[in-house]
Amino acid sequence: MKFSIDPGNPEFFNNPYPVYEEMRSHGPAIYWEDYSMTCFTQYEPVNLALRERKFGRDFSATLTRKEVGLPEIKPHVKSFYDFDRHSLLELEPPAHTRLRKLINRAFLSRHIEKLRPEIEILAHKLIDEFPTNGDFDLLSLYAEKIPVIVISRLLGIPEEMSDQLLIWSHNMVAMYQFNRSREIEDAAVIATDAFSNFMRSYTEQRRNQPADDLISLLIAAREDGQQLSEDELITTCILLLNAGHEATVHAIGNGVKALLQAGPETRYEFGNFPDKFRNVDELMRYDPPLHMFTRYVLEDTEMAGVSLKKGQTIGLLLGAANHDGQKYENPTKIDFERGGIGHVGFGAGIHFCIGAPLARLEMQIAIDVLFERLPNLQLAETPIYADRFHFHGLEKLMLTK
Numbered sequence: 001m002k003f004s005i006d007p008g009n010p011e012f013f014n015n016p017y018p019v020y021e022e023m024r025s026h027g028p029a030i031y032w033e034d035y036s037m038t039c040f041t042q043y044e045p046v047n048l049a050l051r052e053r054k055f056g057r058d059f060s061a062t063l064t065r066k067e068v069g070l071p072e073i074k075p076h077v078k079s080f081y082d083f084d085r086h087s088l089l090e091l092e093p094p095a096h097t098r099l100r101k102l103i104n105r106a107f108l109s110r111h112i113e114k115l116r117p118e119i120e121i122l123a124h125k126l127i128d129e130f131p132t133n134g135d136f137d138l139l140s141l142y143a144e145k146i147p148v149i150v151i152s153r154l155l156g157i158p159e160e161m162s163d164q165l166l167i168w169s170h171n172m173v174a175m176y177q178f179n180r181s182r183e184i185e186d187a188a189v190i191a192t193d194a195f196s197n198f199m200r201s202y203t204e205q206r207r208n209q210p211a212d213d214l215i216s217l218l219i220a221a222r223e224d225g226q227q228l229s230e231d232e233l234i235t236t237c238i239l240l241l242n243a244g245h246e247a248t249v250h251a252i253g254n255g256v257k258a259l260l261q262a263g264p265e266t267r268y269e270f271g272n273f274p275d276k277f278r279n280v281d282e283l284m285r286y287d288p289p290l291h292m293f294t295r296y297v298l299e300d301t302e303m304a305g306v307s308l309k310k311g312q313t314i315g316l317l318l319g320a321a322n323h324d325g326q327k328y329e330n331p332t333k334i335d336f337e338r339g340g341i342g343h344v345g346f347g348a349g350i351h352f353c354i355g356a357p358l359a360r361l362e363m364q365i366a367i368d369v370l371f372e373r374l375p376n377l378q379l380a381e382t383p384i385y386a387d388r389f390h391f392h393g394l395e396k397l398m399l400t401k
Ligand code: HEM
Pocket: 050, 057, 088, 089, 090, 100, 151, 239, 240, 243, 244, 245, 247, 248, 251, 288, 289, 290, 293, 294, 344, 345, 346, 347, 348, 350, 351, 352, 353, 354, 355, 356, 358, 359
């Protein structure tokens, strides 16, 4: 079934869920003409496709760029892709398995939970600094600050670098945007080079002076006698910094907006339901910050009755899957009882978000502390989402105390 909707249409990116409903009514997948891509929209096939090894993030073992419809990499963006190919997110087993195991040690829930007291202190400190009078933007003063400071600390990068890291990171992730321009590509390459150079000299310093941080742990990490190569180390640090904050910022923003719009009863429930992480997961199900991931089809196959050809790219619409009425009763309502069980906002399968324990902790603390300190918070204006369909996050979130 062919389907057309411009991802840059404000009515759509501000509230894609009614369109998703229509997409799902046509069956497990639609052919999204604006992306020239088959996209799965229902929960079951999206969840299965994320776990299915016939679909991969990396095609290079069996297919050429031409076979998957990609142009050759242009010289002006080469350094970005040289960096990107070592990224955990872009690898498949066995390279993925080795790297993921090394990184995973640092992200185990029991290690992450130890960060709770310092994240709480940080949230309180940021709220202390809110302007005393007038409306303020929660995104820039709070939601953007917590994740970047926390991930910088975790990695062991000086906090003063946070603003610079944010700029590099924004410029790099813009490469994944639909219809990117030459300006975006140039800015991403400049950011990649600058970020890599910074990380290279910084990790060198850490190599000589190990500390109690993730960079030192990654440097020391050995598995079967194998260390991370220099390039893997740099790319992993940058990936963790980028992935470690971009989505969390918007998960906090979307969550606060959703609670304010749902009203005091839902806000009360959020603060008082016993399983805090399930509350966060329900918010993630309800309005996740990442809406589309793609996979390459690695062999001719079929999914939910849809035939797929080797070399084809498929879209997996996480936001649509999370609102599938066949999986979630009354999906447009926040329901902490169901606790977002099984939602795909963090993905699934081998690429399931490695930072999910950290993201959940940050969201839970950020939202709980905010409403505990400022119980009368209200929206000062209607929040508008940014024109970046697959990064579903607000431009700003103006609030009144
Ligand atoms: C609410 C915030 C977050 C959301 C919604 C989110 C979502 C996701 C999703 C959907 C994937 C899977 C992508 C795919 O299958 O193609 C993913 C992977 C990943 N995420 Fe997150 N993420 C969040 C926070 C974080 C944090 C805090 C970190 C790190 C500190 C992180 C690091 C990663 C990494 C490294 C991967 C790649 C894992 C792999 O390929 O094995 N994410 N994330």
